[in-house]
Amino acid sequence: MSRKLGVCYYPEHWPEDQWPRDAARMKAAGLTLVRIGEFAWSRLEPSPGDLQFDWLDRAVAVLAEAGLEVVMGTPTATPPRWMLDKHPDMLAHDAEGRPRGFGSRRHYCFAHLGYRAEAARIARIMGERYGRDPRVVAWQIDNEYGCHDTTLSYSPAARDGFRDWLAQRYQSTEALNRAWGNVFWSMDYDSFDQIELPNLTVTEPNPSHAMAFRRFASDMVVAFNRAQVEALRTLTDAPLIHNYMGRVTEFDHHDLGADLEIASWDSYPMGFLMDRVEGDAAHKATYLRQGDPDFQAFHHDLYRGVGQDGRWWIMEQQPGPVNWAPWNPAPLPGMVRLWSHEAFAHGAEAVCYFRWRQAPFAQEQMHAGLLRADDAEALGLVEARQVAEEIAALPEARMSRAPVALVFNYPSQWAWEVQPQGADFDYFSLCFEMYRGLRKLGLSVDILPADPARLSGYDLILVPGLLNLSAEMTAFLAETPAQVLVGPRAGSKTPELTMALPLGPGLNGLEATVTHVESLPPGAGRALTGGGQAERWIEAIESPIPPRITTEDGAPVLLSADRQSYLAAWPDPEALSRILRDLCAQAGINTTEMPEGVRQRAMGPHRLVVNYSPETRIFEDDHLPPAGLLWKLAS
Numbered sequence: 138m139s140r141k142l143g144v145c146y147y148p149e150h151w152p153e154d155q156w157p158r159d160a161a162r163m164k165a166a167g168l169t170l171v172r173i174g175e176f177a178w179s180r181l182e183p184s185p186g187d188l189q190f191d192w193l194d195r196a197v198a199v200l201a202e203a204g205l206e207v208v209m210g211t212p213t214a215t216p217p218r219w220m221l222d223k224h225p226d227m228l229a230h231d232a233e234g235r236p237r238g239f240g241s242r243r244h245y246c247f248a249h250l251g252y253r254a255e256a257a258r259i260a261r262i263m264g265e266r267y268g269r270d271p272r273v274v275a276w277q278i279d280n281e282y283g284c285h286d287t288t289l290s291y292s293p294a295a296r297d298g299f300r301d302w303l304a305q306r307y308q309s310t311e312a313l314n315r316a317w318g319n320v321f322w323s324m325d326y327d328s329f330d331q332i333e334l335p336n337l338t339v340t341e342p343n344p345s346h347a348m349a350f351r352r353f354a355s356d357m358v359v360a361f362n363r364a365q366v367e368a369l370r371t372l373t374d375a376p377l378i379h380n381y382m383g384r385v386t387e388f389d390h391h392d393l394g395a396d397l398e399i400a401s402w403d404s405y406p407m408g409f410l411m412d413r414v415e416g417d418a419a420h421k422a423t424y425l426r427q428g429d430p431d432f433q434a435f436h437h438d439l440y441r442g443v444g445q446d447g448r449w450w451i452m453e454q455q456p457g458p459v460n461w462a463p464w465n466p467a468p469l470p471g472m473v474r475l476w477s478h479e480a481f482a483h484g485a486e487a488v489c490y491f492r493w494r495q496a497p498f499a500q501e502q503m504h505a506g507l508l509r510a511d512d513a514e515a516l517g518l519v520e521a522r523q524v525a526e527e528i529a530a531l532p533e534a535r536m537s538r539a540p541v542a543l544v545f546n547y548p549s550q551w552a553w554e555v556q557p558q559g560a561d562f563d564y565f566s567l568c569f570e571m572y573r574g575l576r577k578l579g580l581s582v583d584i585l586p587a588d589p590a591r592l593s594g595y596d597l598i599l600v601p602g603l604l605n606l607s608a609e610m611t612a613f614l615a616e617t618p619a620q621v622l623v624g625p626r627a628g629s630k631t632p633e634l635t636m637a638l639p640l641g642p643g644l645n646g647l648e649a650t651v652t653h654v655e656s657l658p659p660g661a662g663r664a665l666t667g668g669g670q671a672e673r674w675i676e677a678i679e680s681p682i683p684p685r686i687t688t689e690d691g692a693p694v695l696l697s698a699d700r701q702s703y704l705a706a707w708p709d710p711e712a713l714s715r716i717l718r719d720l721c722a723q724a725g726i727n728t729t730e731m732p733e734g735v736r737q738r739a740m741g742p743h744r745l746v747v748n749y750s751p752e753t754r755i756f757e758d759d760h761l762p763p764a765g766l767l768w769k770l771a772s
């Protein structure tokens with residue numbers, strides 16, 4: 138597998154005579170890929186139908202002449218101002234019903250069919266021009282779907298689309314009323330045209346209504362993307378890619394990824410630590426200049442599962458301080474290098490840095506690039522150059538299946554957002570805590586959808602919080618030779634977000650009934666036998682099976698029958714570690730207690746060990762300074 142480095146570049150931001158110098162410097166630094174075009178619509182089509190592609194032709198030529206490969210972005214995340222005159226109702230609306238205005242980006246509603254057609258049109262024009270051009274080696278469609286909270290839109294276009302979607306899904310309002318339980322509070326409908334979006338209700342809307350809207354909103358993103366895929370597919374053989382984000386869960390990435398060859402994501406570890414990772418002040422202070430030690434890896438493993446045949450890239454890698462988090466410190470020297478190697482260790486084919494030169498104007502003037510705004514080298518470029526030299530010397534290796542699979546299911550995230558029951562029950566956090574627990578034991582993990590066809594061959598499978606356990610899934614979990622851990626909250630609802638009856642979890646061969654649940658505020662955890670406690674969430678469970686772990690007052694928390702286990706609580710890190718260690722021992726998986734902040738990832742016969750902590754750590758007799766890394770043979 139070849140590994141490449143690249144960079145995001147905006148030729149339209151710089152005088153044309155600067156392009157050849159930029160291209161030569163990129164090449165000299167060891168970069169080989171350049172992503173361009175994704176925000177350039179106003180310069181490609183300054184007024185409707187007035188196509189101005191000459192400058193982009195020249196930019197492609199300059200880059201290719203320097204020996205660089207082009208990743209072409211479709212510019213649909215930034216519709217130009219005239220688009221609004223043409224489609225005044227294309228804007229997304231917020232939950233208060235207000236249109237989200239022009240003057241930044243992503244100002245469109247995914248359900249607006251007129252804008253969707255415009256997006257497909259510009260994609261087709263670009264495909265006709267560059268689709269068979271060997272200098273263009275891949276395509277990025279749009280940019281960061283869902284960024285700036287744009288998946289959920291409460292616009293008139295969304296309302297109309299929702300009604301059509303409901304009519305297709307339920308066929309009749311009788312069926313919809315029955316599925317949602319609309320008899321409760323006299324919410325019955327007798328026409329699809331009566332159904333509004335689930336905002337602006339007096340108190341909470343019917344959870345089934347809200348869940349249907351979440352499924353619809355996700356389908357609109359998939360449909361928007363598919364319109365461009367269909368426009369490009371016959372015009373190019375180059376892979377189609379989208380750049381996903383960290384902890385953006387409003388649309389089903391597995392659904393969308395099925396239409397694209399390669400998944401990519403944009404990794405900003407320090408921004409994420411500040412505003413997307415849960416953790417106390419001490420955790421944030423420790424990892425201030427490195428990022429959380431598991432957050433990047435989680436997404437690497439998640440998106441490897443989203444890309445076809447495990448193909449994935451980093452499309453944007455943080456190169457220095459960013460501008461958008463509440464505070465924006467600079468990375469510790471060595472971290473840009475560490476983040477890059479870590480991505481390759483998780484199977485990335487490419488790591489592209491965002492961006493080439495810091496822009497002295499507009500929204501991101503405080504965001505570092507590989508070059509400073511005055512054209513001098515920033516630290517990011519020094520480290521990128523080092524990575525380029527190092528990866529050239531790394532041995533070839535293919536990803537092998539990890540011993541552990543963690544199931545991640547987007548509809549479960551939506552369901553538990555609609556019906557959290559406890560203010561801190563968050564599905565992503567639950568999955569992430571389990572992932573962190575596995576990584577602290579030195580394990581490599583694959584993150585996969587709830588699809589039995591993709592879950593065979595593992596020694597241990599974790600299924601936390603899965604909304605609905607389908608018949609195929611329960612049959613698979615009962616038959617797989619893997620150790621299986623299900624729960625908490627898994628299998629408790631129907632896909633319509635009504636209660637599963639008979640009461641869950643409904644596992645074949647593990648007789649147990651969750652009779653009621655409790656959510657626990659901070660500080661109200663329940664101590665468990667053997668150490669640690671249940672926090673946030675605990676279920677009362679009836680079962681003839683003698684429990685492996687109970688609360689100190691005897692309530693069952695972990696039950697096992699044959700290879701299946703059900704976990705009836707959210708365990709704190711201490712309890713989780715014990716549970717995972719025991720399951721690994723039963724599954725025949727070796728575990729290693731990693732020093733704080735040190736993590737490892739296997740890749741074929743190799744493994745990468747990284748130190749995210751701000752102190753030197755000793756691991757297997759090696760001294761790892763802060764930001765230190767080592768490639769080793771897998772043990």
Ligand code: GAL
Pocket residue numbers: 280281284403405453459460461491501504
């Ligand atoms: C990403 C986005 C880029 C740029 C970057 C700044 O979310 O795709 O265009 O805004 O963030 O960190």
